[in-house]
Amino acid sequence: MSLIVHDLTVDVAARGRRAPARPIVRGVDLRVDDGERVGLVGPSGSGKSMVSRAILGILPPHLTAGGSVLLGDTQMIGADENIAASMRGSYTGAVFQNPAAALNPVRTVGQSIALPLRLHYELDRDEIRERVLRQMRAVELPERLESAYPHELSGGQRQRVAIAAALVTSPRLIIADEPTTALDAVVQRRIVDLLVSLVDDLGSSLLFITHDFAVLKRATTRCYVMEAGRIVEEGATEALLHDARHAVTQSLVEAATALSLRGGEEA
């Protein structure tokens, strides 16, 4: 089991009498099996991104997490920072939303992709370069971009670099937090397919967070629906598309359907 989340809560920390603790995520239960691709969907502001940050242990300092997050055998809530940091990047890999800000502007593509390798493995420069190039080929980036800087790349290319960096250490669990939201439709589809095929090749599991049901259908087999910090429904993605029970799920499905050109399911 790659990920078990039980009764996860995320609160804004209390600051005196006038600002008591406010909950953002309440009592979330999630499971992701080995090799499974699971979605987490919900309207904006439902707390999905906070769940992914809490799982990785990188919440902003004014938020606190409670409950239990088990990555394999390691408990992440309340874990010592060194242990948590060693899990991030080697057990988990993460891809975030905004390609324009996803890469360090003063590091080349090669250096950005090599960073997780340098952190978690003892490899010499040639081995690192070899792995970086291999990863770039896997995400379909031309080799000449290895020494390019992020501002020379398009949004889709930057997201590929982010995916390459997330996958270069072959992590067991990949968390993708709205990786395609900022990209246009054609590139979106390509990126989603790429991510899915890479995850399947590695045999890793995927937690795909999004607010777009159309993307979810392509990327996941099972998903959870969140609203206002709680999980309101879960089930197989196909089943949810045809037979949603909760109002939020229904409205999300309708929105995805209405926005697609044919007004029906995407092929």
Place this chain on the structure above:
Amino acid sequence: MTGNTTSPSNRGFAPRAPRGRLRGARIVLSSLWHRADGAYALVVIGLWLAVSLVSLVWTPHPLLEASGRNAWAAPSAAHPMGTDGAGHDLLSWLMRGSLTELEVVVLVVLCTAVFGLLGIWASVGRRAGAGRGSRAWMVCVDTLIAVPTVLVAMLVSVPLGTSIAVIVVACTFAYSLSIVRVTRPVAQLAATSQYVEAARSYGVGEARVFFGHVVPAIAPTMAVQLSLSAGTAILAESGLTYLGIGIPAGVPSWGRSLANCAKLISVYPLTVIWPGLIITMVVVALNLLGDALRDCADPVVNADLRRDGAADDDRSASDMAAAESSTREQELTGERMPAQEGESHEPHRA
């Protein structure tokens, strides 16, 4: 080679871009050299360094040679810049003074950089308590900035006496606070940006996040601020030495020469030109260096820092613009036909 930019590789000065470990530094130096302000700064600062080193072993006249009868002599063959009030050869004193200035500048810049970084870490570093703690800290900084530097210098001179330490402490106090104030927005932007979050998700620890990701983002601002503080440190040295709380009396320094010559400006008006001119030239050089460095060391601005040699020869600014509009094309082409990557590489070159 297409030639409608000013980057050196297109002018043929550097036919082969340098490779190796110090490649970045060598490119930055050559870019500096090709700018008017960078070249001026490099020449003046280079001269300053050379003269300081030479003065350690040789000056035209021994420093202590003084002849009361020869005070305030006009420039001559024996004394190219004349003599000062005690009969010392002005040229020799200015040469040796350059060493003192070098010490002042190096110490001030180092201490300012260290304390400036500490101050920035206190305001954006995670463990240091972003949020409440950092707001309180910024209020402190704003209050302390209002304290006049001269006042600080005078206070510090009580325990430390008249010494270079007074200058260093007073300047570090003023400039590091100012650096914290000026770089805080950029540092905050970097610290809360998504690439830092991504780095944390790879497992980067807090110290590495700060030095590897936040510091490079504030480096351009800091370069300019540090160069300004280097120039201002020299001016501060002059002022504080004039007040009697800077460099002690027996040690040659530009500030002391300037002060001595300025006292008698109504009697011997031309002597003050020498220290004044030298101080002006060096301070201007330091300021220009900061500006030029900020541009030349930034890979976004300096095209030569990107890519290895071969690709540079083919790229010019206009090609970059064309490339941007065609990256979309490349992306689509690359996506549909990954196997034909070699052909779809540069569709706009067909």
